[in-house]
Amino acid sequence: MAQHSSKKIKKEDKIAKTQGRLAREFFFASPIFYKDLPIAEKLNKHLLKHIKAWKKRDEKGITRSNSLGWHSAVDMHHRKEYKTLLEEMFKMQQEIFEAEGYHPKTEPICDNMWANVNYKYSHNKNHVHPGAQWSGVYYIKCPPNCGHIWFTDPCGQRHLDMPIMDHSKDKPLHYWREVHYQPIEGRLIMFPGWLTHEVAQNMCNLKGEDGWRVSVSFNFKQKWKEGQYESIRGVGHESFGAVNIENIRKK
Numbered sequence: 001m002a003q004h005s006s007k008k009i010k011k012e013d014k015i016a017k018t019q020g021r022l023a024r025e026f027f028f029a030s031p032i033f034y035k036d037l038p039i040a041e042k043l044n045k046h047l048l049k050h051i052k053a054w055k056k057r058d059e060k061g062i063t064r065s066n067s068l069g070w071h072s073a074v075d076m077h078h079r080k081e082y083k084t085l086l087e088e089m090f091k092m093q094q095e096i097f098e099a100e101g102y103h104p105k106t107e108p109i110c111d112n113m114w115a116n117v118n119y120k121y122s123h124n125k126n127h128v129h130p131g132a133q134w135s136g137v138y139y140i141k142c143p144p145n146c147g148h149i150w151f152t153d154p155c156g157q158r159h160l161d162m163p164i165m166d167h168s169k170d171k172p173l174h175y176w177r178e179v180h181y182q183p184i185e186g187r188l189i190m191f192p193g194w195l196t197h198e199v200a201q202n203m204c205n206l207k208g209e210d211g212w213r214v215s216v217s218f219n220f221k222q223k224w225k226e227g228q229y230e231s232i233r234g235v236g237h238e239s240f241g242a243v244n245i246e247n248i249r250k251k
Helices: 011-018 040-057 080-100 156-160 245-250
Strands: 033-036 106-118 123-127 134-141 149-152 178-181 187-192 197-199 213-224
Touching (some): 040 080, 040 106, 080 106, 080 134, 080 187, 106 123
Antiparallel strands (some): 033 187, 134 187
C-alpha cells in the first residue's frame, strides 16, 4: 500500500507484498456526507412557516445559480428563527472534522446560509461555491419529481478519455462521472465547496405551493479556535459575516 508522501517507503517490502499479484489502490476521492435529522418533522414545519413569511416580505430575493426559483438573502445564519437548524449543521460539521482528521484546535464557522424555493420548471445551474470548505443543502419540502441534485467528477481529464466498459457488469465507482441524490425531507447533505453540482428542474405537477421544493443551502469554513472570530457586518443582501458555534449559543 502507498503511504503518505512525508513518510519513507521501503521498496523491497512493497515488491515482496505485490510480486505476482495485481494490486489496486484508490486516491483523490471526493467525500460527500449526509444525515437524516431525527427532529425533521417538527423542524420542517417551523422552517417552512418562516421561509414562506420571509419570501412574502422579499418576493424579489436575489439571483445566484438559481433560474426561475426564489433565493433568499444569505444572512439566514444570523436570524434566530433558524437557530435549531444551524445547530444541527454545526454538529454535523464537527462530526466531519473528526472523521476527516482535522486539527482539534480548529473549528467550523458558517460563512453564509440561504433559503431556496423552486417552483415548477425552476432549477439551479451547475456551479461551485468559491471560498467554501464545505457546502451543503437541507431539504424541507420535497414533493414528487421536484428535481434532484447531482455532482460531477471534478477531474476534467477523466471526462475526455472514457474506456469502453462491459455493460453486463456494474460500473466500478471510480468510473462514475456523475452521482445523483434524490431530495429527501429532513436530509442534510454536505460536500466540498469546490465540487461541481447542479439541481434538476422541478417537474412536479402538483398545483401551487404543494409543488414547491423548499431547501436551505449554506457554506462553512475552518478557522483556528484561538482568539474570537469577529463578524464583519455587511449591508443589503450580504451575509453579515461568519459565525461560530459560540456566537449561535449566545443568541
